[in-house]
Amino acid sequence: MRFASLGSGSRGNATLVECGATCIMVDCGFSLKETMARLRRLGKVAEDLTAIVLTHEHGDHAKGVGWLARRFNLPVWMTAGTFHMIEARVGPLPVTRLFDRHQTFAIDEILVTPFPVPHDALEPNQFVFSNGDLRLGILTDTGRSTPHIEATLSGCHGLILECNHDRSMLWGGPYPQSLKARIGGEQGHLDNVAAAKILDALDHTKLQHLVAAHLSDTNNTPALARAALSQVLGCTSRWIHVADQECGLPWHNLSRVF
Numbered sequence: 001m002r003f004a005s006l007g008s009g010s011r012g013n014a015t016l017v018e019c020g021a022t023c024i025m026v027d028c029g030f031s032l033k034e035t036m037a038r039l040r041r042l043g044k045v046a047e048d049l050t051a052i053v054l055t056h057e058h059g060d061h062a063k064g065v066g067w068l069a070r071r072f073n074l075p076v077w078m079t080a081g082t083f084h085m086i087e088a089r090v091g092p093l094p095v096t097r098l099f100d101r102h103q104t105f106a107i108d109e110i111l112v113t114p115f116p117v118p119h120d121a122l123e124p125n126q127f128v129f130s131n132g133d134l135r136l137g138i139l140t141d142t143g144r145s146t147p148h149i150e151a152t153l154s155g156c157h158g159l160i161l162e163c164n165h166d167r168s169m170l171w172g173g174p175y176p177q178s179l180k181a182r183i184g185g186e187q188g189h190l191d192n193v194a195a196a197k198i199l200d201a202l203d204h205t206k207l208q209h210l211v212a213a214h215l216s217d218t219n220n221t222p223a224l225a226r227a228a229l230s231q232v233l234g235c236t237s238r239w240i241h242v243a244d245q246e247c248g249l250p251w252h253n254l255s256r257v258f
Helices: 032-041 065-072 080-090 148-155 165-169 177-184 192-201 222-233
Strands: 002-007 014-019 024-028 051-053 075-078 094-099 106-107 110-116 125-130 134-141 157-161 211-213 249-253
Touching: 002 032, 002 157, 002 222, 024 065, 024 110, 032 065, 051 065, 065 080, 075 080, 110 148, 134 148, 148 192, 157 192, 165 177, 165 249, 192 222, 211 222, 211 249
Parallel strands: 024 051, 051 075, 075 094, 134 157, 157 211
Antiparallel strands: 002 014, 002 249, 014 024, 106 110, 110 125, 125 134
């Protein structure tokens, strides 16, 4: 089982999760041309994709889904709330699959466990992906933690964790006050300290890879995000990966430990 990022940030998000012949794209926040270029950078083409799953309807996560799904006849999995919000905006989809945020479902060789998160979208969720032995958790676009989030992500072998902003940089920065309040609110995005507290609440003894994601270009730095997370794990900051807006994240493998 392995994963990679096409890019992560306010200008577009997409993640690949692969197991055997199954390759799932999580979100599609780039144009068709940009998506295909970023797939090639990871050694993939759109024909390799099995399905797209969406976390929520915001443009940086969903604006490219219609173009990609129609061009390559891909099924798109999402909540009913997300479908309601994007239906008119992205146009007709070849195959739509709706899921319950509290029920695990399978896409070929990959088990998908969605879970609800507090975010300013209609029915937002994040995911844990598994092949039965290994678990990859993704948590971005949430303003705060919940006991259910922590229970679901505990014990993952790989974790992509939002470190959107440094609070002092956000509140002292150039954004309008209303935008600062939205980002820093309970339905906004995780700051570095909040992300570290979530990590500390998890069973992280099985972690093989930890990725800081959805970093703000204006209100954060990779060094600050790495420092916050590495302090919890007691590791060097170099061990923490960062999913970059421009370059994404290369393939990272999760392996069974015997």
